[in-house]
Amino acid sequence: MPEGPEIRRTADRLAEAVAGRALASAWFVFPALKRHERTLRGRTIEAISARGKALLVRFDHGWTLYSHNQLYGVWRVVAAGERPDTARSLRVALETAERAILLYSASDVAMWRTDALTEHPFLTRLGPDVLDPKLDADAVESRLQDRRFAGRRLAALLLDQRFLAGMGNYLRSEVLFEAGIDAARRPADLDVGERRRLARALLAVPARSYRARGIEAAAGMRADYLTDTPDAFRFHVFDREGLPCEHCGTPIRRSESGGRRLYFCPRCQR
């Protein structure tokens, strides 16, 4: 689901189940995609990957399926022929001989030719993926100094997928806390040390979340991320309003920015 680490984990899980396999059938609820059902039959799923919060399924005939889960989309892996009893609405079903991958609830789904000059319009606007292992702190630092981004408040910038794809709302709070920087600051106003700390946190926090299997290791949605499973990603500020900061003991505060929840330590973040 939602942020970059969770989407990438989903891609891993789907790839493990069906990548390299031939499709026995394909089904779409969307009228615009119906015509692909026939052409996909017998095609091989070459790869399943994530780019930011977009999930991509590449087929061997030069087409790629794009899906965006927004807040509610869910990909599931089931045995071939199985259709779990759920209130969610099924949107896509890709079935191999042994297993099927099912997309529920998402409405932002498209197919496009992978070798076409025009990429999916959403992808062309994305910045580098925060989870890309080739992305290093130097690159993030120089991006912070890019004049497209340097004058913007970090609160808004860290959610902007054109800056870094895959960032999201819980990561925003956690990255700023890790860097010790207030969300109202702008990249242009940071000193060298602060900029360095922010660049490192922008890479380290999402990577840590990904390694911990994101915030839904336990498999569901809300509530699950509050339970302290040993290998789960642990929040330091997000969803911790009123609890003491682990560094200084000051109560964590909650505010709103861009209509989204923002949590921070008023003392540690300057």
Place this chain on the structure above:
DNA sequence: CTTTAAACCTGCTGGC
């Protein structure tokens, strides 16, 4: 240009 507010997609939770 940036920021803000509202709308939209859908599902879950809590209160009455």
Place this chain on the structure above:
DNA sequence: TGCCAGCAGGTTTAAA
């Protein structure tokens, strides 16, 4: 139990 409002980890659009 059932209904409804409110909220949600996202994004787009229009207005300020």
